[in-house]
Amino acid sequence: MKENVRSSGWSYQEQLKAAGEFILQHDDFLVVSHIQPDGDAVSSTCAVGLLLGKLNKRYTMMNEGAIPDKFHMLDGSDRVIEYASAGPTETYQTVITVDCADFSRVGEVKNLFADQAALLNIDHHPTNDYFGSLQLIKEDAAATCEILYDLIEQLQVDWDKPLAECVYTGLLTDTGGFRYSNTSSKVMEIASRLLGYEVNGHLLAEQLLEKVSLSHILLLKKALHTLSFDKRNQIGYMIVTLEDMRDTQAKTDDFEGLVNYPINIDGVEVGLLFREVDADTVKCSLRSAGKVDVSKLAKEFGGGGHVRAAGTTLRMPLERAVESVIERVKKELP
Numbered sequence: 001m002k003e004n005v006r007s008s009g010w011s012y013q014e015q016l017k018a019a020g021e022f023i024l025q026h027d028d029f030l031v032v033s034h035i036q037p038d039g040d041a042v043s044s045t046c047a048v049g050l051l052l053g054k055l056n057k058r059y060t061m062m063n064e065g066a067i068p069d070k071f072h073m074l075d076g077s078d079r080v081i082e083y084a085s086a087g088p089t090e091t092y093q094t095v096i097t098v099d100c101a102d103f104s105r106v107g108e109v110k111n112l113f114a115d116q117a118a119l120l121n122i123d124h125h126p127t128n129d130y131f132g133s134l135q136l137i138k139e140d141a142a143a144t145c146e147i148l149y150d151l152i153e154q155l156q157v158d159w160d161k162p163l164a165e166c167v168y169t170g171l172l173t174d175t176g177g178f179r180y181s182n183t184s185s186k187v188m189e190i191a192s193r194l195l196g197y198e199v200n201g202h203l204l205a206e207q208l209l210e211k212v213s214l215s216h217i218l219l220l221k222k223a224l225h226t227l228s229f230d231k232r233n234q235i236g237y238m239i240v241t242l243e244d245m246r247d248t249q250a251k252t253d254d255f256e257g258l259v260n261y262p263i264n265i266d267g268v269e270v271g272l273l274f275r276e277v278d279a280d281t282v283k284c285s286l287r288s289a290g291k292v293d294v295s296k297l298a299k300e301f302g303g304g305g306h307v308r309a310a311g312t313t314l315r316m317p318l319e320r321a322v323e324s325v326i327e328r329v330k331k332e333l334p
Contacts, residue, residue, distance in 0.1 A: 007135045016154045019136040022120050023052070023096075023155065029059040030092035030112060034105035036065045036252050039173025039208060044098035044122070044144040046076035047166035051148070054157050060092070064107030068253035070208055074169060075162035083109050094118050097132065099144040101125035101304040122147055127295050127304030142182040145170025149190050164197035169204060177209045181290075181308065216256075218248040223258055223273070234333050235326060236262030237272035241318070255285075263287035270294065270329050274322050282314045282321035292332045300328065 007015050023029075031048045033041035045061050052059040061080040071077055091114045100106055100123060113119070121132035124141040141147050145167045152163070171191055175183045178191070195201055219240065226239040238258065248254075255275060263271025271287040284301070286294035287309055294310040301324075303312025314321040 015136045026094040031061045034100045035107040040143045040170040041099040042071040043166045043170035049076045050163045096120045103131040143170045143174035164194040168194040215250045216254040219250045234269045236268040240275045259285040286310045
């Protein structure tokens with residue numbers, strides 16, 4: 001990649017202006033979000049694609065991992081190429097990453113970045129390591145889509161329903177339906193404006209936050225059987241094994257929301273979900289009730305995220321992973 005211009009010392013308005021100029025000055029973009037994309041990642045990818053299209057720019061959207069079925073109603077989601085199945089060989093000189101807390105979250109798509117690629121890193125995670133040749137990062141933004149709203153306004157691009165729906169979806173999902181502590185007055189002001197473009201907020205909430213698959217419910221049943229606590233009931237955790245995955249025929253997106261069950265229990269300060277990927281790999285989702293900064297803990301294990309919601313991948317067997325994380329969490333509790 002081209003030499004890094006670390007914009008952490010710039011004001012947010014300076015970052016917005018530079019990001020806008022980056023887009024206007026380049027063409028033929030590769031747009032990438034993080035592996036196992038969630039609502040904000042998918043929405044951000046599609047929103048950037050629609051933005052580039054309105055500016056008559058050429059672009060390709062790609063991701064490592066499939067887009068979850070429930071986001072297929074977003075305009076452009078059907079044009080996001082899954083890296084593993086496409087087998088593309090072309091490399092790109094200009095890249096925009098969205099919602100990636102660090103470069104590793106890009107996954108194998110990095111193989112398509114040219115050696116001297118210009119990369120614009122747009123993100124809202126406090127653990128972002130400012131990779132890329134230019135960054136647009138706002139740590140207190142509720143979602144990457146909140147930043148994209150400002151960028152779209154900066155570029156004076158006309159809003160329409162498809163674009164508004166993408167940005168609204170990112171806000172909706174990353175705020176838990178406008179319930180989490182990151183739901184600021186600005187978020188609500190943006191959401192209110194987007195509803196004015198015929199966005200069906202109630203239908204999106206029903207589809208994205210309420211409807212669940214049968215395999216998700218079957219997986220939840222198995223996970224709840226493992227629900228355990230530390231001696232003081234301040235840590236609650238659940239475990240999902242490879243066998244559970246096979247038995248329920250669950251997909252990756254069926255894990256969404258499972259970690260909320262332990263953290264929503266009164267008195268629990270940290271909720272954890274451990275998912276066995278293979279004999280020596282475990283993914284761990286961490287949630288905090290507020291007293292513990294789980295992004296700091298996740299970063300120690302090679303992951304990242306936010307103060308109250310983070311994740312990491314541990315290269316160790318399941319039993320050891322559970323023990324290691326719980327012992328580390330205990331040190332953060334009074």
